[in-house]
Amino acid sequence: MFRHALHAVAFLSEDKITAKVELLKKTFTWTDAEVGIALSKAPKLLTRSEESLQHRSEFLISEVGLQPVYIAQLPAIVCYSLEGRLRPRYYAVEFLKENGLLKRNPSYSTVFSETEKEFREKFICPHKEAAPHLEQDYDAACKGELPTNFRFT
Structure with missing residues (x-):
């Protein structure tokens, strides 16, 4: 430090x-x-x-x-990168919450600080069947795009 x-x-x-x-x-x-x-x-x-x-x-x-x-x-x-890490992860977790796919609300310190591999294992991979587009939407969000599924009102 x-x-x-x-x-x-x-x-x-x-x-x-x-x-x-x-x-x-x-x-x-x-x-x-x-x-x-x-x-x-x-x-x-x-x-x-x-x-x-x-x-x-x-x-x-x-x-x-x-x-x-x-x-x-x-x-x-x-x-952390706003466009490459914070926003995509926030949008993915919000999508999972809105669709009732999370058993409990994760802390954002955990969501934002996990490695990419850990994040995908916890939040993307377990939901491939229930949300088959989630991985592609998350990848697009990491590239700065905002998929329709990640737009919340």
Whole structure:
């Protein structure tokens, strides 16, 4: 973790670090303590652009419905690819929930942090018969497309 922290701040001035901390507070509505927790667990947050942080904040808070304090406790999810990982997995799990294919609601920290292989084994493969298009829809979503089956109102 020290190596990641050092890499994150190596090329940033004190003013830029302060500005990034303020941006994190504003974007995720975090307190100073929550920013401290998040940065201690994921110093790479300091290397993310304002636009990237804004998009992830909007998605995680507004669309997924995660609480800012939850995100601060699991900040690695902010570092994952929005289009290649977060959205496709969220859409796949929402599809499974809407169609009554999940026995219980999984935590999004688990959904987002599992390896691709683990995610497919838990959420895609077991539902091949009940939802034969799920794998293709998930693959399309990973490529940035939004399949019709993944559109929710």
